[in-house]
Amino acid sequence: MGKIRKIYRALYKKTVGRLNRVKYAKKVGVNMGENLHLYGEIDWGTEPWLITLGNNVHLTNDIRFVNHDGGTLLFRDRVPDLEITKPITVGNNVYIGNNVLILPGVNIGNDVIIGAGAVVTRDIPDNSVAVGVPARVIKTADEYFEKIQRESLHLGHLKYEEKDRALKEYFHYTGNSKGIYF
Numbered sequence: 001m002g003k004i005r006k007i008y009r010a011l012y013k014k015t016v017g018r019l020n021r022v023k024y025a026k027k028v029g030v031n032m033g034e035n036l037h038l039y040g041e042i043d044w045g046t047e048p049w050l051i052t053l054g055n056n057v058h059l060t061n062d063i064r065f066v067n068h069d070g071g072t073l074l075f076r077d078r079v080p081d082l083e084i085t086k087p088i089t090v091g092n093n094v095y096i097g098n099n100v101l102i103l104p105g106v107n108i109g110n111d112v113i114i115g116a117g118a119v120v121t122r123d124i125p126d127n128s129v130a131v132g133v134p135a136r137v138i139k140t141a142d143e144y145f146e147k148i149q150r151e152s153l154h155l156g157h158l159k160y161e162e163k164d165r166a167l168k169e170y171f172h173y174t175g176n177s178k179g180i181y182f
Contacts, residue, residue, distance in 0.1 A: 021038035022036055022038060025042070028048040029048045029049030030044055030048045030052075032053040032057070033092065035055055035057075036057050036059075037056075037058040039059065040063075042063050043063070043064040043065065045065045045067050047067040047068065047085060048065070050086070050087040052088070052089045053090045054090055054091045054093075056092055056093045057090055057092075058094070059096050060097055060116075062099045062100075063102070064100070066101065066103055067085055067104050072084055084104065088102055088105070088106050089108065090108045091108055092110045093110055093112075094113075095114070096108075097113075097116035097118070098116040098117070100117065100119075101119045106120050106123060106124070108120065109124055109125050110126045111128075112124050112125075112126065112141065113141060113144060114131075114135060115130065115131030115132070117132075118134075119134050121135065122134070122135075124137065125137065128141060129141060155167065
């Protein structure tokens with residue numbers, strides 16, 4: 001019976017986990033606010049019920065949440081009940097880039113951007129942009145907003161092919177992008 005259950009869980013994760021990512025996150029116990037955006041595959045780890053996401057959270061592809069310290073396994077011969085497991089909290093208005101690893105006990109504040117590839121090992125305060133390994137704050141979210149306003153192409157309101165046409169025109173590109181739309 002255990003093997004069948006394991007196969008069912010794997011199939012459920014592959015189908016529902018990809019087709020309706022929010023439904024899957026709720027099913028495995030992730031605590032979440034309103035307006036959650038999941039843009040790719042998320043690894044919720046082995047204790048997803050210890051993850052709390054605020055309102056208007058954007059999670060991109062290949063984000064991994066780890067709520068426990070597996071290094072304790074090396075010392076269980078000395079202390080059999082050794083366990084380090086901690087919750088992870090993500091505030092409101094947070095964007096987390098591709099391939100980010102978030103470790104146990106981390107609290108990510110409100111109005112925060114975590115850059116792609118970051119390893120978040122400690123708390124990130126409100127109104128911050130954090131990048132790197134380990135993640136460190138490099139500027140405020142307000143400073144980031146000022147910068148992107150200056151650099152904006154002002155095409156964010158466009159979708160799909162219309163945005164492609166505008167980008168091609170802006171960059172004077174004549175190539176073909178038809179293969180990316182199904």
